[in-house]
Amino acid sequence: MFELLLAVVLIGQAQDAPGSCWTKIAARPDYSAADQVRDLQSRLKASGCDVVGLTWATTAKPPQESVLLWESKPQTLWRLTMDAGGPRWEKWSGATRARILADNPADGFTLGAYTQGKGRAATSLPAGGFVKQHAPGTFDALLPENCSAPTPAGKSPAFLTKCG
Secondary structure (H helix, E strand, C coil): CHHHHHHHHHHHHCCCCCCCCEEECCCECCCCHHHHHHHHHHHHHHCCCCEEEEEEEECCCCCEEEEEEEECCCCEEEEEEEECCEEEEEEEECCCHHHHHHCCHHHCCCCCCEEEEECCCCCCHHHHHHHHHHCCCCCHHHCCECCCCCCCCCCCCCCCECCC
């Protein structure tokens, strides 16, 4: 019962509709892995998106900004984090929709091959563009560079990090 109430509260704190592909979660002191799993599962159930993004900021010291980014075609889940320590990332390969929906939130993400690193993440260029579109500037240091990307016309956001 408590878990159901908590899930309803967390969904209610999101600023976008639960069925959208990009959701900004309200800032909070902490956003546990169990909360992340539950929120990602509810977004996957509510949407038919090929790419799903959840972003949040923590108010605890030191503050951090993070995004969960799931890509259906390469079956990859990314957790990208920006904080005082600089950009870092985590990646789960083999993260199918079915596997995420069956994952137990109590033990965090247990989805397949896990890797982590610092600096730029090797997300696909479309996934990087998806993040740039919804959070321009916030995660630039984490996204892949694409030096041949065209300069966007007008005020539309660049989908890829420009070199130089």
